[in-house]
Amino acid sequence: MNRQWGTPSADMKSCRIKDAEVYRQPISGRTEFLFVRLLASRDAEGWGEATFNRLNDQVVVALRILSNELRGMTVDEGRNYLARQPGWKHGLAFQIAMSALEQALLDVESRLRGVPFGCMFGPRIHERVPCYANINRGTADRSPEGWAKRAMRATSSGFSALKVAPFDGVKSPVAEGQAASFEGGVDAVAAVRSEVGPDVDLMVDCHWRFERESALALVRALADLSPAWIEGPVHEDFLSIEDLCRIRRAANRSEIRLAGGEYLDGPRAFAPFLKEGAFDIVNPDIRLCGVAGTMEVAIQAGARGIELAPHSHLGPVMAVASLHLMSAAPAALTLELQFEESDVASCLVDPGILTPEQGWLEVPSDPGLGIEIDTSRLSRVRL
Numbered sequence: 001m002n003r004q005w006g007t008p009s010a011d012m013k014s015c016r017i018k019d020a021e022v023y024r025q026p027i028s029g030r031t032e033f034l035f036v037r038l039l040a041s042r043d044a045e046g047w048g049e050a051t052f053n054r055l056n057d058q059v060v061v062a063l064r065i066l067s068n069e070l071r072g073m074t075v076d077e078g079r080n081y082l083a084r085q086p087g088w089k090h091g092l093a094f095q096i097a098m099s100a101l102e103q104a105l106l107d108v109e110s111r112l113r114g115v116p117f118g119c120m121f122g123p124r125i126h127e128r129v130p131c132y133a134n135i136n137r138g139t140a141d142r143s144p145e146g147w148a149k150r151a152m153r154a155t156s157s158g159f160s161a162l163k164v165a166p167f168d169g170v171k172s173p174v175a176e177g178q179a180a181s182f183e184g185g186v187d188a189v190a191a192v193r194s195e196v197g198p199d200v201d202l203m204v205d206c207h208w209r210f211e212r213e214s215a216l217a218l219v220r221a222l223a224d225l226s227p228a229w230i231e232g233p234v235h236e237d238f239l240s241i242e243d244l245c246r247i248r249r250a251a252n253r254s255e256i257r258l259a260g261g262e263y264l265d266g267p268r269a270f271a272p273f274l275k276e277g278a279f280d281i282v283n284p285d286i287r288l289c290g291v292a293g294t295m296e297v298a299i300q301a302g303a304r305g306i307e308l309a310p311h312s313h314l315g316p317v318m319a320v321a322s323l324h325l326m327s328a329a330p331a332a333l334t335l336e337l338q339f340e341e342s343d344v345a346s347c348l349v350d351p352g353i354l355t356p357e358q359g360w361l362e363v364p365s366d367p368g369l370g371i372e373i374d375t376s377r378l379s380r381v382r383l
Contacts, residue, residue, distance in 0.1 A: 007296060009248075011074050015112060018040050020048075020067035022060060023378035025315070027342040030137060032056055033315035035378065036063055036097075038104040039076070046107030047373055048100035049317035050287070055093055055152075062097035064383045068225045070101065075109045083292075088265065095265060103291055103369075111368035118324030118363065119313050121295045126270055128360045129326045132161035133202065133339035144184075144191035147329040151192040151200075154339050159333060160359030161201035161228070162202050164192055170209040178214035186187070186221045193225045201334075203259070208235045212243040216250050223254035229281055231259040236273070244278040251282070255383045259283055261312035266293040274304055281333060285311040286322055295325055302331030312336045319354055320369050327363040335361065347377040 018039045025033040034050045066085075070078045073151045082102050087095035110117045118124060133154035139146060147164055152165060154162045166188035170181045189204055196202070204227045210218060215233035222230065233247055234240050248258040257280035264270050267289040284297045298308045308331050310322040319337060326332035337354060338344050345351035349372035353364060364370025 003299055004060075009261055011220055012109060014042065015044055015075055015108070017073050017075070017105075019071065020063065020383065022063055022381040022383055023375060024056065024381055025347055025378050027111040028137070030054075031314070031341060033347075034059055034100075034381075035102055035204065035315070035317055035373065036067075036100045037373070038067075038070075038108055038247075039312065041230055042112065044108045044112055046104040046109075047317050047369060048103030048107070049315050049321070050096050050100035051314045051318065052096050052287075053094055057376075058091075058093035059100075060237055060381055060383070063100070064092045066101055067383065075105050075112075077107050082290075092265075092288065092319045093146040095290075099287045099290045101284070102313050103317065106291055107368045114367050116324060116327075116363070116365055117321065117369045121292075121325065122328040124363070125330060126332055126363065128155070128362045129323055129332060130161070130334040131159070131337050131356050131361050132163055132203065132334050132359075133157070133159040133334050133341045134205075135162045135166040135203065136163070137343040138339055139164075141189075142166065143187045147188040148191040148195040150340075151196050154224045155200055158356040158358065160199075160234060161203070161337070162192075162196070162339070163203035163205055163231070163336070164189060165205040167206055167209050175227050178210050180345055182210075182214070182218055182221070186218075186225075188239070189222060189225050189227065192329065197213050198226065203227060203229050203231060205231045206233040208232050210234055212246065215243075215247050219247065219251050219254060219256065222256065229257040229259040231283065232262070233258075236252055236260055236264065238272060241276050241278050244273070248278065248280065254264070255280055261297075263288065265289060267296045270297050270300065274300055274306060275382045277304070279306060281307045281309050283297050283309055283336075286318055286325070291321065291325065294322075295329065297331040298325065298331060302329065305331075305332035309333045310335060313338045316351075316354055316371070317369070317373075319344070319370055320364065323363055324369065325360055341382060347374050348372065349374050
């Protein structure tokens with residue numbers, strides 16, 4: 001259903017960026033959320049997420065440099081400035097900072113225009129979006145029984161799909177050693193499937209631990225467990241495309257799909273993978289691709305019959321921004337949500353925005369991202 005909001009001809013020329021604020025939220029020993037708030041004239045503000053965990057300090061430096069440049073610019077000038085920056089030249093921390101500021105600028109603009117964030121990229125196609133629980137980081141007991149208990153907790157919390165990453169024991173660089181050591185992971189997938197039953201979509205993340213032959217052996221070992229997709233079985237670069245295509249064909253013969261691309265940093269990086277048909281499902285990360293770049297990847301993938309499932313395993317701003325993009329993407333499949341590493345939405349005034357109902361999330365309809373952040377739960381970072 002297409003809905004109409006606001007006025008797309010709203011005058012943005014009088015709105016200028018005044019300042020930027022950065023906030024941290026420690027989550028666990030592995031994760032620390034990092035957020036940026038842009039303050040603008042006309043009492044406008046916008047939020048973005050720049051989480052890079054143990055490398056957050058690098059992102060803070062990049063945010064300091066970029067926000068100083070943005071100060072005094074209009075929103076359009078700011079977006080154009082960021083689009084001209086060679087993020088690839090300065091590294092991942094710089095790219096993540098650029099994306100967070102792009103999110104915040106778009107949040108400002110869509111709030112002032114009176115439209116939801118996703119409508120900046122086209123009419124709303126989906127009022128709600130399927131989601132799944134990534135239960136990896138919050139699972140302390142990595143035994144098959146531990147994975148199964150966590151899976152049941154996720155399905156009891158409103159999720160009808162989930163993802164496991166059970167191959168911690170795969171460390172050998174040799175294919176034969178990898179194949180010999182993935183049995184514990186396969187046992188974990190089997191335990192989860194037995195616990196949740198056949199109607200729950202089960203995704204398996206490999207975190208690039210395999211080579212081609214061991215990945216093909218893994219596909220055969222998982223075939224009877226009916227995973228919805230296998231993700232990231234091998235390292236993803238230009239030289240691996242042929243191997244990925246072979247793994248995809250083998251997986252498809254067992255009615256398993258292949259997903260990947262979470263560390264590809266934009267449409268140019270995705271292009272050869274899409275052209276050669278390396279994936280059934282793409283997992284662009286809004287931090288690395290940017291907001292507009294993620295949408296471009298979704299459009300290019302959709303034109304080739306490849307579905308969109310954004311990489312979104314961190315904080316609430318990143319998750320809600322990705323949710324909005326999926327509302328305007330024809331090939332949207334499902335959205336990843338981090339499950340109980342912590343309370344992912346604890347800093348939201350309305351955490352229910354990220355609480356699924358029977359496996360679905362409603363897309364916010366308020367202007368902008370449609371969220372409010374409780375800064376009392378965050379720690380201010382001095383820029």
